[in-house]
Amino acid sequence: VTALPSGFTAVVANVGIKDASDDTTLLVADRPATAAAVFTRSRFAGPSVVLSRDHVGDGQARAVIVLSKNANVANGPDGIADAAEVVGLVADGLGCGASEVLIASTGVIGRRYPMERIRSGLPLVLAARRTAELEDLARGIMTTDTVPKTSSAMIGDGPAIVAGVAKGVGMIEPDMATMIAVIMTDADVGRDRLEAVFRSVVDRTFNCVSVDGDTSTSDSAFILASGAAGEVDDAAFERALSTVCTSLARQIAADGEGAETLIEVLVDGASSPAQARRVAKSIVNSPLVKTAVHGADPNWGRVAMAIGKCADDTDIDPESVVIRFGSTETYPTRLDESGLANLSAYLRGDEVVIHVSLGAGTHSATVWGCDLTEGYIRINADYTT
Amino acid sequence: VTALPSGFTAVVANVGIKDASDDTTLLVADRPATAAAVFTRSRFAGPSVVLSRDHVGDGQARAVIVLSKNANVANGPDGIADAAEVVGLVADGLGCGASEVLIASTGVIGRRYPMERIRSGLPLVLAARRTAELEDLARGIMTTDTVPKTSSAMIGDGPAIVAGVAKGVGMIEPDMATMIAVIMTDADVGRDRLEAVFRSVVDRTFNCVSVDGDTSTSDSAFILASGAAGEVDDAAFERALSTVCTSLARQIAADGEGAETLIEVLVDGASSPAQARRVAKSIVNSPLVKTAVHGADPNWGRVAMAIGKCADDTDIDPESVVIRFGSTETYPTRLDESGLANLSAYLRGDEVVIHVSLGAGTHSATVWGCDLTEGYIRINADYTT
Numbered sequence: 001v002t003a004l005p006s007g008f009t010a011v012v013a014n015v016g017i018k019d020a021s022d023d024t025t026l027l028v029a030d031r032p033a034t035a036a037a038v039f040t041r042s043r044f045a046g047p048s049v050v051l052s053r054d055h056v057g058d059g060q061a062r063a064v065i066v067l068s069k070n071a072n073v074a075n076g077p078d079g080i081a082d083a084a085e086v087v088g089l090v091a092d093g094l095g096c097g098a099s100e101v102l103i104a105s106t107g108v109i110g111r112r113y114p115m116e117r118i119r120s121g122l123p124l125v126l127a128a129r130r131t132a133e134l135e136d137l138a139r140g141i142m143t144t145d146t147v148p149k150t151s152s153a154m155i156g157d158g159p160a161i162v163a164g165v166a167k168g169v170g171m172i173e174p175d176m177a178t179m180i181a182v183i184m185t186d187a188d189v190g191r192d193r194l195e196a197v198f199r200s201v202v203d204r205t206f207n208c209v210s211v212d213g214d215t216s217t218s219d220s221a222f223i224l225a226s227g228a229a230g231e232v233d234d235a236a237f238e239r240a241l242s243t244v245c246t247s248l249a250r251q252i253a254a255d256g257e258g259a260e261t262l263i264e265v266l267v268d269g270a271s272s273p274a275q276a277r278r279v280a281k282s283i284v285n286s287p288l289v290k291t292a293v294h295g296a297d298p299n300w301g302r303v304a305m306a307i308g309k310c311a312d313d314t315d316i317d318p319e320s321v322v323i324r325f326g327s328t329e330t331y332p333t334r335l336d337e338s339g340l341a342n343l344s345a346y347l348r349g350d351e352v353v354i355h356v357s358l359g360a361g362t363h364s365a366t367v368w369g370c371d372l373t374e375g376y377i378r379i380n381a382d383y384t385t
Numbered sequence: 386v387t388a389l390p391s392g393f394t395a396v397v398a399n400v401g402i403k404d405a406s407d408d409t410t411l412l413v414a415d416r417p418a419t420a421a422a423v424f425t426r427s428r429f430a431g432p433s434v435v436l437s438r439d440h441v442g443d444g445q446a447r448a449v450i451v452l453s454k455n456a457n458v459a460n461g462p463d464g465i466a467d468a469a470e471v472v473g474l475v476a477d478g479l480g481c482g483a484s485e486v487l488i489a490s491t492g493v494i495g496r497r498y499p500m501e502r503i504r505s506g507l508p509l510v511l512a513a514r515r516t517a518e519l520e521d522l523a524r525g526i527m528t529t530d531t532v533p534k535t536s537s538a539m540i541g542d543g544p545a546i547v548a549g550v551a552k553g554v555g556m557i558e559p560d561m562a563t564m565i566a567v568i569m570t571d572a573d574v575g576r577d578r579l580e581a582v583f584r585s586v587v588d589r590t591f592n593c594v595s596v597d598g599d600t601s602t603s604d605s606a607f608i609l610a611s612g613a614a615g616e617v618d619d620a621a622f623e624r625a626l627s628t629v630c631t632s633l634a635r636q637i638a639a640d641g642e643g644a645e646t647l648i649e650v651l652v653d654g655a656s657s658p659a660q661a662r663r664v665a666k667s668i669v670n671s672p673l674v675k676t677a678v679h680g681a682d683p684n685w686g687r688v689a690m691a692i693g694k695c696a697d698d699t700d701i702d703p704e705s706v707v708i709r710f711g712s713t714e715t716y717p718t719r720l721d722e723s724g725l726a727n728l729s730a731y732l733r734g735d736e737v738v739i740h741v742s743l744g745a746g747t748h749s750a751t752v753w754g755c756d757l758t759e760g761y762i763r764i765n766a767d768y769t770t
Contacts, residue, residue, distance in 0.1 A: 043701045044693030074689050074703065074716060109686025110716070287672075288765055295766030301494025304459050308429030316428045318459065331459060331495070373766075374759045380673055381680030381758075 005186035007226025015121030025140030040219035046073035059191035093126030156236035160229035258375025271361035290372035320359030390571035392611025400506030410525030444576035478511030541621035545614035643760025656746035675757035705744030
């Protein structure tokens, strides 16, 4: 599915923040949509996050504007005024209130928006009103992403659908929300239900992605429900939303800066959901585990190290732990040489599953990350302020 | 100073764990020495840690044996029996009790010691009794270190001294103790005082080093006091110990895997010592800050990001924060183009100081780390199980 859910239109354009490619993405609901959002918890959260958090408070929105390649973070009162002006321009163009406009922005920190270009360009964008498709939206919000990230799913037997786009390749670590995601549905979902389901799904999907353990100052995930396709079954809606967010989360991990391998870490047998996630994150964030996967080295000792690091989890007993790469156990049962060689071949695939059973309880968690490569160093040593 | 403090002798030899270079380091006190130690908190702590923690409990030791290139971790009951046998061989050779012998071991996880070689080689080591110098000890305990790490300092006007060696280049993150360090002094220091001062100094030095955020299963830091040089002033002893441990901590950071630049992060103006350290560690561990330093990019926005990540520190206000590289302020005061170029030159030095003032209180912390380079990836993607 590449069309937007009914009740939405979108425009993507270049207003001069990037050199040539699209840098401005505007999603508009035909009528005020039910809305919910989850944001970064960063103490250095930018004006986009501050404004959007305020504007989504009433559970309703007409539009989401996303500016790419400039985060507008740490710019003091000027940055706040700039963000408010962008929102005001969108509201004027749409004939709605400023509080009905949500805004997100990622890119360089500490540089102001090119406001003159935005002032002259944004009215043209608003006048255009051509309908972008899902992949256009995904391209419009990209910064250093190498591929656009889209996903959509039917709610039950339809006709209502959930569709979403996301961006983000670095400065990504699960804490509330990560990166930018814009999810749309034409289902008619009440405000409280929408927010509760969205928070729950975001927590199991976007908050379980980690590229480098760094948390952006700009992370925002939005969902807008137009209601155009009528009411839907609650469980079917949550399933469709979960499908879309899981797909986008995995696409983000797979497109992590310099990444060559998607790493999925499944931890079960934990004494609590928090313990399962803590151990899974410790593994997926370990630079030694990430480089071992990159080198196709079935170095389960580094997984043991990453589990052991969770030193406050005193109910984790090495004697009860089982470590597997894919379905192959490597601890406590040891592999012979040919077994290790087979495992090395498995680690050269596009996707690697590390499955750890703690033997401490019945809870589990799944998180996604990627290998650590020379490419990550090159990208981030060269990306300029 | 390259001699050991009086009251100590040492032997360094190859018993066949490494191919050719020294893999076995034995430090012996002429008489039972006062001893203290700090260990990893890892849940996967190895038998060496378990045994040494037990043996140092009485505040006394005759010898420390360090085996390199094999961590003897995650080897189940066999690994425990092997470690106990090594300790027993040393005790037999010295004619002391097994509980007077401390043991440390780092290297590959999940591979057993070559016990036959150790059984035949260790008696020869014990018979040798030649006195190794400080640098020999430092070389003997190396695994992938590129340089030996030694330091010594006079206590006050002497003649008592503190001397130490340390190793460790990866899997290093401050949490209780990191890597292996063996510190000796000929000062006469009581058991309780030795332990208290050592814990306090380790906390401000080795626990403030981070190469990659990964915590070893084998970290151990020992101090032995022979008493041969008599009593010393308490404050002078702590100063000398602090000098030695700080020097070793900085040497470890500078020799971090693939490191080209030592990064010192100083955080002051914090509301508590814990906050100061949390923020400092968030900065020094951030792969984006580490790669920015590697690329000589004065990207203070990434430092802001790393501060902002400490989301639970709600008393951190971006309006009160000051960020400096060296003595040059980059936030909130901005640099012009030539200022940024100068800063880039500064970042190409061997040592970079990132100084953050939080404006939230009066506490401070200093931590040490290193840049993240292609070399780290190469070393860790190739290091084999």
